[in-house]
Amino acid sequence: MDRSTSAQPLRERQSKIAAASGWIGSALEYYDFLIYATAASLVFPQLFFPAGNSTVAIIASLATFGVGYVARPVGAMVLGHVGDRHGRKTVLIFCMFLMGISTMGVGLLPTYQKVGIWAPVMLVILRLVQGFAVAGELSGASSMILEHAPFGRRGYFTSFTIQGSQAGQLLAFGVFLPLAHFMPKDQFASWGWRIPFLFSVVVIIVGYIIRRQVRETPTFAQERAHGQVPGSPVAEVLRQNWGDVLRVVCMALTAVVVFLATVFGTTYAVQPAYGIGFPAGVYLWIPVLGNVCSVILIPFVGRLSDKIGRRPPVLVGALSAGLLSFGFLYAISIHNLGLSLIFSALMWGIAYQGFNGVFPSLFPELFRPRVRVTGMAIGQNVGTTLSAVIPALFVAVAPPGSTNIPLKIGFLTFGICLVAAFAAFTTRETYRIRLDDLGDPNAIPVPKAEYERLRRESMGATSKNGAESGFVHKVRS
Numbered sequence: 001m002d003r004s005t006s007a008q009p010l011r012e013r014q015s016k017i018a019a020a021s022g023w024i025g026s027a028l029e030y031y032d033f034l035i036y037a038t039a040a041s042l043v044f045p046q047l048f049f050p051a052g053n054s055t056v057a058i059i060a061s062l063a064t065f066g067v068g069y070v071a072r073p074v075g076a077m078v079l080g081h082v083g084d085r086h087g088r089k090t091v092l093i094f095c096m097f098l099m100g101i102s103t104m105g106v107g108l109l110p111t112y113q114k115v116g117i118w119a120p121v122m123l124v125i126l127r128l129v130q131g132f133a134v135a136g137e138l139s140g141a142s143s144m145i146l147e148h149a150p151f152g153r154r155g156y157f158t159s160f161t162i163q164g165s166q167a168g169q170l171l172a173f174g175v176f177l178p179l180a181h182f183m184p185k186d187q188f189a190s191w192g193w194r195i196p197f198l199f200s201v202v203v204i205i206v207g208y209i210i211r212r213q214v215r216e217t218p219t220f221a222q223e224r225a226h227g228q229v230p231g232s233p234v235a236e237v238l239r240q241n242w243g244d245v246l247r248v249v250c251m252a253l254t255a256v257v258v259f260l261a262t263v264f265g266t267t268y269a270v271q272p273a274y275g276i277g278f279p280a281g282v283y284l285w286i287p288v289l290g291n292v293c294s295v296i297l298i299p300f301v302g303r304l305s306d307k308i309g310r311r312p313p314v315l316v317g318a319l320s321a322g323l324l325s326f327g328f329l330y331a332i333s334i335h336n337l338g339l340s341l342i343f344s345a346l347m348w349g350i351a352y353q354g355f356n357g358v359f360p361s362l363f364p365e366l367f368r369p370r371v372r373v374t375g376m377a378i379g380q381n382v383g384t385t386l387s388a389v390i391p392a393l394f395v396a397v398a399p400p401g402s403t404n405i406p407l408k409i410g411f412l413t414f415g416i417c418l419v420a421a422f423a424a425f426t427t428r429e430t431y432r433i434r435l436d437d438l439g440d441p442n443a444i445p446v447p448k449a450e451y452e453r454l455r456r457e458s459m460g461a462t463s464k465n466g467a468e469s470g471f472v473h474k475v476r477s
Contacts, residue, residue: 159302252383293349317354
């Protein structure tokens with residue numbers, strides 16, 4: 001008798017709960033992280049900085065937004081350590097509480113008029129905590145789902161992590177923008193802006209209810225039982241797996257596409273100094289459009305990566321998004337709003353999803369269980385942080401009054417995407433590697449015919465009876 005039979009319903013239930021936990025947790029954490037961006041542009045300059053010089057106040061407010069990215073590499077090392085030393089479930093619950101409490105704290109802050117310089121100081125501190133907390137979310141959730149997921153469907157299941165983060169960004173827009181639009185301006189500036197931040201109590205309540213139902217992954221439990229938990233995962237992964245960490249950093253640079261569309265693209269299209277003059281209100285729909293496309297496409301891309309591998313979607317996504325950046329910037333330069341929205345949707349909403357829908361499975365699959373959370377967290381957060389500062393380089397290279405801006409910035413963007421694509425090309429394929437062998441450069445993949453049989457069997461058994469077949473046991477034997 002197959003010893004795994006009695007555990008099948010529980011394993012199936014844990015796979016689904018892990019995916020739901022990753023989706024909801026990521027959605028709520030990124031909701032918290034992104035409402036700050038909206039508030040930083042709409043109300044923070046007037047509330048938390050001295051009056052008299054509006055330009056300085058706006059720059060300072062947006063700088064506090066950027067501080068969140070500065071904290072992410074530090075958070076990646078600390079929270080990666082927690083995830084690999086104390087468990088995936090532990091780090092996810094810790095991230096959730098840290099993010100929820102810090103976001104609620106922003107909603108309770110006194111303004112500059114009441115406490116003076118302490119207002120921006122406290123704002124920066126809470127933003128640092130936000131950036132620190134979000135650094136452990138994707139790596140912890142991706143590792144949790146990966147280690148619970150059925151063999152042959154890891155790409156599909158882990159894709160729900162990043163789909164949740166995109167949905168959280170839509171939720172941020174859905175909560176904040178109606179308040180800003182429909183409330184009287186004086187009431188919104190006085191207390192209405194605090195509502196989305198205080199709403200973060202939901203992060204703590206809903207997230208805890210969901211995440212407490214997820215059992216620690218069998219992979220980590222086995223490591224702990226055998227005394228194989230590393231003493232210093234950061235030192236170990238940087239010493240033994242520095243090449244894979246570097247590949248993850250380079251592949252994560254594909255996020256430059258997002259910042260091109262939302263940061264530099266908006267600046268180029270809206271700011272009077274560049275002379276384009278698109279209406280800001282209309283152009284702010286670009287993030288909404290991009291995230292809607294993301295939420296729809298990500299599970300399909302994750303499922304595709306289970307069929308053809310992780311590398312092809314990343315390669316095609318990075319290169320095609322880089323090429324489409326030329327069309328996006330050219331459409332802005334010729335003052336064609338409709339065409340720029342179309343190219344934005346093609347570049348970010350569609351092409352970029354080749355990378356976005358796959359990295360939650362590819363990145364953790366490159367590392368052994370003992371350093372999995374740390375390896376992904378450091379690489380992904382360092383790469384994302386570098387991507388977040390690249391728009392400042394774009395402005396330095398192509399300031400207002402420059403000529404050939406689409407070509408200059410397009411070549412830079414495409415060059416960065418080429419680096420990401422080359423890193424993906426040099427990365428070993430992981431989709432047919434057994435869970436226990438992930439992270440071993442010499443691991444032998446399951447033969448393709450056998451892999452397809454096991455994948456179809458897992459899909460059929462799950463959909464038919466709500467319980468898995470013995471495929472996990474078969475693949476390990």
